[in-house]
Structures are given as C-alpha cells and as structure tokens.
Amino acid sequence: MIDRPRLAPGRGRRLAAALFACLLAGCAPAPEPQRAKPAMWLVEDDDTRLYLLGTMHALPAATDWDEGAVGKAIAAADELILELSPEQLAAAGAEFQRLAPRNTPLPIDQRLPATALAAYRTLEASGAGQSFGGDALDDWAVMVVMGQRVAQNARLLPSNGVETGLxxxxxxxxxxxxGLETAHQQLMLFETLDAATQRALLTRAAAGAGKAVADVDALTAAWSRGDEKALEAMINDDVDAVPAARAAIITERNRRWSLWAKQRMAKPGTVLVAVGAGHLVGADGLPALLTAQGLKVTRVQ
Incomplete structure (x- = not known):
C-alpha cells in the first residue's frame, strides 16, 4: 500500500459533495486560468502503446492541459478511449431522468440530520436558487443535482473539460x-448502491456542501501539477469512509478496465485512454493494477 498524507478531519465530508456528485460532470474549479501538467502513464510492449491520462471533466476557462507529453500522445494515438463515448455522454441526461425519481417521495428533512440539512438548504438557495426537487429523487440523484449547483457556483465549463477537448x-x-461504459452502466453504479450506503454518501455530501467549491479547487490544483499522492489522499480520504461506494465506483471499475487494457495490449497500435484522475492513483489505480499484471508501466508526465 502506498503511504499517503492524511487530510485534516472533515475534508473527506467536504469533498463528497463534489467528488461523488460529479461522476459525469466532474467538478474542477481553479482560482485563475493556469497551465496544467496532469499525470499520464504509458503502458507498452513491442508493438502496442496505451497512454493513461487522468482527466477533469470540466475546467475553468483558459486552462491549458494539452501541451508537453500529453500533446505528443494526442498526436501519436490512433484512437481515443473515454469512460463514455460522445454518444453515451449525450444520452446520460435522459438516463438520469429515467433512473433518478423515487417510487414514493420522501422529504429531505426526514433524511438528513439538522447540521447537514442546514448546509443542504444553503447550497439549494445559492446561485439562481432553483429548488433541487430532492424530495422526489433517490439519495444518489440528490447528490448529482447538488454537484451541478457546486459546478455552477464555481463557474465550471464542461466545454473546457479534458474529454470535450480530446x-x-x-x-x-x-x-x-x-467508451469503456454506457451511460446506463455508469448511473447504475449509484442506483444499485444499497440504501444505507446512499444515505451515508448523501449525508456526507450535504454536511460538506459549504466547503465543496474550495475543496474541489484543491483537487484541481493537485491534478494541475500532476500530484499523484495529493490526489490519492483527497480521493481516498473520502471514499474509504464508505467502503461499499469505493468498491462499486472505483475498485471494481478499475479491475474491469485493467482487464480491458491487458486484452488491448494484444493488438498493435497506439491508444489514448482518458479517464477520471481518481482512477489512476493508489494501489488499486490502473497503473498499479497493470504493473501487478506484469505489464511495463511508466509515468511519462
């Protein structure tokens, strides 16, 4: 297990509002435009090269991330692999509308303790102040709409995100x-979480809503400088607190993707694989899993 720095108490709760809620719309604010050098790895053998690029799905305007080794990988690659293909990403909104509603509405004030509820209401009143409509939504879906509000408040633009640019x-x-998944498969990661896990995630997200923008700003800063250990610490501090969520959202997906990558290595060519940065760090990140399978993996940026 890679040693990692620990975050101050409470940071994980604050990150939850953004990290889990932004599976599709990744939240990544930064205080000002900047030049980013995100971490990237190369998996290679005699006739195949897989570049593994950690992404942020939405970014502030004027964030330059496609220079240096990343720019060379883009030019060299024969194909691009994302979490969701462009067609599946376009289908995600309709799939969310289908899966998100509860069978029977349940008031949010019956789901959250007082402190978390107050933070939730403050976030709901922010920005344009449009209601989240949370009473009618599953717990996981409430997190998604919370994350969308955080993104709006942080002035994030998916049009500037790494996947859009690629x-x-x-x-x-x-x-x-x-793509590695369909929109249905990705949203079902949340839909099929047991009720207790969904409630734990929602409670953590709501309790930390007031600090979500600042914490995701720190996440983006770590991504921008390619700080693998800082990313691991921030992400793991959150998901480690809810093991069932970690297994479904990170560990099991990484294992599936590592099997895909190993099979792809049997076919010649150069491929750029761009997935959320959290999938590339730590002992169960893709680089570590592929190394354990005997493949040659080198960090190239």
Whole structure:
C-alpha cells in the first residue's frame, strides 16, 4: 500500500459533495486560468502503446492541459478511449431522468440530520436558487443535482473539460472514439448502491456542501501539477469512509478496465485512454493494477 498524507478531519465530508456528485460532470474549479501538467502513464510492449491520462471533466476557462507529453500522445494515438463515448455522454441526461425519481417521495428533512440539512438548504438557495426537487429523487440523484449547483457556483465549463477537448481533436483528425461504459452502466453504479450506503454518501455530501467549491479547487490544483499522492489522499480520504461506494465506483471499475487494457495490449497500435484522475492513483489505480499484471508501466508526465 502506498503511504499517503492524511487530510485534516472533515475534508473527506467536504469533498463528497463534489467528488461523488460529479461522476459525469466532474467538478474542477481553479482560482485563475493556469497551465496544467496532469499525470499520464504509458503502458507498452513491442508493438502496442496505451497512454493513461487522468482527466477533469470540466475546467475553468483558459486552462491549458494539452501541451508537453500529453500533446505528443494526442498526436501519436490512433484512437481515443473515454469512460463514455460522445454518444453515451449525450444520452446520460435522459438516463438520469429515467433512473433518478423515487417510487414514493420522501422529504429531505426526514433524511438528513439538522447540521447537514442546514448546509443542504444553503447550497439549494445559492446561485439562481432553483429548488433541487430532492424530495422526489433517490439519495444518489440528490447528490448529482447538488454537484451541478457546486459546478455552477464555481463557474465550471464542461466545454473546457479534458474529454470535450480530446473529443474535438480526435473528431477533427478523423480518429475513432469509444467508451469503456454506457451511460446506463455508469448511473447504475449509484442506483444499485444499497440504501444505507446512499444515505451515508448523501449525508456526507450535504454536511460538506459549504466547503465543496474550495475543496474541489484543491483537487484541481493537485491534478494541475500532476500530484499523484495529493490526489490519492483527497480521493481516498473520502471514499474509504464508505467502503461499499469505493468498491462499486472505483475498485471494481478499475479491475474491469485493467482487464480491458491487458486484452488491448494484444493488438498493435497506439491508444489514448482518458479517464477520471481518481482512477489512476493508489494501489488499486490502473497503473498499479497493470504493473501487478506484469505489464511495463511508466509515468511519462
């Protein structure tokens, strides 16, 4: 197990409001435009190269992330692999509308303790102040709409996100783009969590809502400088507190993706694999899993 620095008490609760809620719309605010050097690894053998790039799905304007080794990987790659293909990402909204509603409404004030409820209401009143409609939604779906509000408050633009930029570059070059999952599969990761786990995640997210923007700002700063240990600490501090969520959202997906990567290594070519940065760090991150399978893995940025 890689040693990692511990965060101050409470940081995990604050991160939850953004990290879990932004599976599809990744929250990543920064205090000002900056040049980023996100971490990237290369998995290679005699005739195959897989670049593993950690992404943020939404970014502030004027964040430059596609220079240096990343720019070279984009130019060299024959194809792009994302968590969701562009077609599946476009389908995610409708899939959310289908899966998110509860069978029977349950008031939010019956789900959250007083302190968490107060923070939830403050976030709901922020920005344009539009109601979350949480009474009618499953706990996991309430987290998603909370995360959307955090993103709005932080002035995040998915159009500046890494996946959007990569999709434009590969489409313009006529190179194929595919996904590791469907929108249905991705949202079902939350939908199928047991009730106690969903409630624990929602409570943590609500309790930390007031600090979500600041904490995700720290997450983005770590991503921008390619700080693997800091990313691991921030992400693990949150998900370790809810083991069932960690297993479903990170560990099991990473294992599936590592099997896909090992199989892809049997076919010649150069591939850029771009997934959320949290999937590439720690003992159960993709680089570590592929190394354990005997593949040659090198950090190249």
């Amino acid at each position: 999709t434009a570059r590969f489409t313009e070059a006529g190179k194929p783009i595919a």
